[in-house]
Amino acid sequence: MADYRTYKNALQNERLPAAVVDLDLLEKNAQDILKRAGDMRIRIASKSVRCRRVLEHLFKCSPRFQGLMTFTAEETLHLAQQGLDDFLLGYPTTDRVSVEALLKLNKKITFMVDSKEQIQFLASCGSSVRVCLDIDMSTPFPGLWFGVRRSPLRTLQDVQQLISDLPSQVQIKGLMGYEAQIAGLGNRGVLGPIIRFLQRRSHADYARRRGEIVAWLKQHHTLDVVNGGGTGSLEWSSQDPGVDEVTVGSGFYSPALFDHYVNFHHAPAAFFAVALVRQPAPGMWTALGGGYTASGEINVNKRPLPYLPAGIRLVEQEGCGEVQTPFTYRGPEKLTLGDPVFFRHAKAGELCERFNEVLLLKNGKILERVPTYRGEGKSFL
Ligand SMILES: Cc1ncc(COP(=O)(O)O)c(C=O)c1O
Numbered sequence: 001m002a003d004y005r006t007y008k009n010a011l012q013n014e015r016l017p018a019a020v021v022d023l024d025l026l027e028k029n030a031q032d033i034l035k036r037a038g039d040m041r042i043r044i045a046s047k048s049v050r051c052r053r054v055l056e057h058l059f060k061c062s063p064r065f066q067g068l069m070t071f072t073a074e075e076t077l078h079l080a081q082q083g084l085d086d087f088l089l090g091y092p093t094t095d096r097v098s099v100e101a102l103l104k105l106n107k108k109i110t111f112m113v114d115s116k117e118q119i120q121f122l123a124s125c126g127s128s129v130r131v132c133l134d135i136d137m138s139t140p141f142p143g144l145w146f147g148v149r150r151s152p153l154r155t156l157q158d159v160q161q162l163i164s165d166l167p168s169q170v171q172i173k174g175l176m177g178y179e180a181q182i183a184g185l186g187n188r189g190v191l192g193p194i195i196r197f198l199q200r201r202s203h204a205d206y207a208r209r210r211g212e213i214v215a216w217l218k219q220h221h222t223l224d225v226v227n228g229g230g231t232g233s234l235e236w237s238s239q240d241p242g243v244d245e246v247t248v249g250s251g252f253y254s255p256a257l258f259d260h261y262v263n264f265h266h267a268p269a270a271f272f273a274v275a276l277v278r279q280p281a282p283g284m285w286t287a288l289g290g291g292y293t294a295s296g297e298i299n300v301n302k303r304p305l306p307y308l309p310a311g312i313r314l315v316e317q318e319g320c321g322e323v324q325t326p327f328t329y330r331g332p333e334k335l336t337l338g339d340p341v342f343f344r345h346a347k348a349g350e351l352c353e354r355f356n357e358v359l360l361l362k363n364g365k366i367l368e369r370v371p372t373y374r375g376e377g378k379s380f381l
Contacts, residue, residue: 002022002025002267002268002308003308004308004309004310004333004342006364007020007273007308007340007342007361007364008339008340009364010359010361010364010365010366011273011340011359011366014273014340014359014366016273016274016275016288016289016340017272017273017274017275017288017289017290017354017355018272018273018340018355018359019270019271019272019351019352019354019355019357019358019359019372020270020271020272020273020342020358020359020361021051021054021253021269021270021358021359021360021361022267022268022269022270022361023057023269023360023361023362023367024361024362024363025254025267025268025269026054026057026058026252026253026269026270027061028267028269029251029252029253029254029266029267029269030058030061030062030065030252031061031062032251032264032266033231033234033248033251033252033266034062034064036234036235036238036264037064037234037238037246037248038238038239039064040064040237040238040243040244040245040246041064041065041066041067041244041245041246042064042065042066042245042246042247042248043066043067043068043069043088043227043245043246043247043248044058044059044065044067044068044069044247044248044249044252045068045069045071045090045230045247045248045249045250046068046069046070046071046075046079046249046349047069047070047071047090047249047349047381048231048249048250048252048253048347048348048349049249049252049253049348049349049352050349050350050351050352050353050372050373050374051352051358051370051371051372051373052079052082052084052370052371052373052376053358053360053368053370053371054252054358054360054370055068055079055084056084058252066086066245067086067087067088067108067245068084068086068087068088069087069088069089069090069227069247069249070087070088070089070090071089071090071091071380071381072089072091072093072095072098072380072381073089073093073095073098073099073102073111074095074098074378074380075373075378075380076089076098076102076109077098077101077102078373078376078378078380080102080105080107080109081105085107085108086107086108087107087108087109087110088110088112088132088174088176088225088227089109089110089111089112090112090176090178090247091112092111092112092113092114092115092118092134093111093112094121096121096125099111099122099125099126100125100126103125103126103128103129104126108130109130110130110131110132110173110174110225111129111130111131111132112131112132112134112176113131113132113133113134114133114134114135114136114150114151114152114153114162115152115162116162119131119162119166119167119170120167122169122170123167123169123170126169127169128169128171129169129170129171130171130173130174131170131171131172131173131174132172132173132174132175132176132225132227133153133159133162133163133172133174133175133176133213133217134150134151134153134176134177134178135151135153135154135159135175135176135177135209135210135213136149136150136151136152136153136154136177137150137177137178137179137180137181137206137209137210138150138180138181138202138206139181139198139201139202139205139206141198141201144198146181146198146202147179147180147181147202147206148178148180148181150178150180154209155209155213156209156212156213156216159213159216159217160216171221172217172221172223173221173222173223173224173225174223174224174225174226174227175210175213175214175217175223175225175226175227175242176225176226176227176228177206177209177210177213177227177228177243178227178228178229178230178247179202179203179206179228179229179230179233179236179237180230181198181199181202182199182202182203182229182232182233182236182237183229183230183231183232183233183237184230184231184232184250184257185199185232186232186257186258186259186260186261187199187260187261187262187263188259188260188261188262189260192262196262203236207236207240207241210228210240210241210242210243211240211241211242214226214241214242214243215241215242218242225244225245226242226243226244226245227243227245227246227247228240228243228245228246228247229243229246229247229248230246230247230248230249230250231248231249231250231251231258231266232258232261233246234246234248234251234264235263235264249348249349250347250348251266252266252269252348253268253269253270253348253349253351254266254267254268254269254270254348255268255270255294255344255345255346255347255348255351256268256301256304256305256344256345256346257294257301257346257347258348259305260301268307268344270344270345270348270351270358271307271308271342271343271344271345272290272292272304272342272343272344272345272351272354272355273340273341273342274287274288274289274290274325274340274341274343275287275288275289275337275338275339275340276335276336276337276338276339276340276341277324277337278337279337280326283328283329283330284315284326284327284328284329285326285327285328285329285335285341286324286325286326286327287324287325287326287327287341288323288324288325289323289324289325290304290320290321290324290325290343291319291320291321291322291323291325292304292320292343292345292350292351292354293320293346294345294346294347294350295347295350296347301346302346303319303320303346304320304343304344304345304346305343305344305346306327306341306343307342307343307344308341308342309329309331309332309333309335309341310331311329311330311331312327312328312329312331312341313327313328313329314326314327315327315328320343325343327341329341352372352373352374353372353373353374353379354374355372355374355375356371356372356374356375357369357370357371357372357375358370358371358372
């Protein structure tokens with residue numbers, strides 16, 4: 001299991017900073033995720049992994065991991081050219097060059113749409129285009145819009161209107177309803193009971209809407225993807241009417257934001273090491289690097305979380321710096337200059353945008369070093 005000495009020894013000859021994935025913990029998370037999802041097939045969200053070799057490793061862990069949810073058309077093209085297949089591009093695109101190139105490949109690729117303009121665009125890119133309708137799963141409560149504003153499609157009528165005059169090049173092959181307010185919203189802590197109450201109420205709303213739309217669409221189209229969920233919602237999404245596959249990404253690395261759920265706990269499989277370069281005062285150290293703040297609304301949870309050795313604490317006025325990260329430590333480890341200290345990113349895949357390679361550990365030793373997307377010369381978003 002994770003401990004400071006093991007990771008420190010593993011990295012003793014490495015140049016720091018370095019990104020690390022502990023394969024033993026990654027595989028454990030994969031098994032726990034499979035259990036949480038019942039018998040559903042699981043599509044892997046590539047945005048939350050951003051390392052091709054790790055994606056390939058996950059597919060080897062179980063035949064129930066099937067297909068990728070990708071995040072840009074260019075990324076999808078890159079993965080398709082590297083031999084991967086079965087893509088659900090999870091977000092709309094306007095990248096004509098990549099879409100036209102994708103449509104020339106003999107691969108299963110489904111594009112996300114929620115408007116007539118997007119459908120027209122795809123129809124102009126090729127003669128046979130598979131699309132998936134993105135249904136908005138957020139719920140308005142008085143004074144609070146609960147969930148993310150993703151799509152204008154909320155009701156069966158919205159869907160019927162959208163696809164009433166479909167161009168002949170376009171086939172409806174899927175429906176996705178991503179319930180971010182369950183899948184990506186931690187429900188522990190002081191606000192936990194309120195969040196969990198809203199989640200239950202919202203679930204009743206969106207599960208009914210999604211079920212109704214799926215049932216109608218299936219009478220008129222041959223759907224082969226009805227996708228829902230994310231790491232935080234597996235237990236719910238896998239039970240919902242009509243859903244036949246769930247998406248998971250973040251749960252494999254299990255970054256800091258995924259510590260805040262009551263119904264599951266995955267192991268911190270991905271983290272980064274920075275080196276101690278000076279000591280401004282007794283009990284206080286400074287590491288070089290570390291300022292890898294996550295995207296989204298701005299709050300303190302978006303900064304890296306001090307991880308190992310247990311007991312390191314950020315200095316509140318400074319946080320994780322662009323070049324230097326000071327921290328305090330009064331624990332039992334004898335720290336010296338050059339030693340690594342470990343932090344966890346708040347989000348999963350964004351860590352890989354900061355590093356060219358990831359060190360893969362097995363049994364506490366470096367097994368392999370593999371390129372991230374960035375290390376392959378690819379930075380998609
Ligand atoms: C459409 C969609 N599905 C699923 C997910 C879940 O991914 P994760 O498991 O990384 O939270 C996301 C994440 O943002 C998403 O945008």
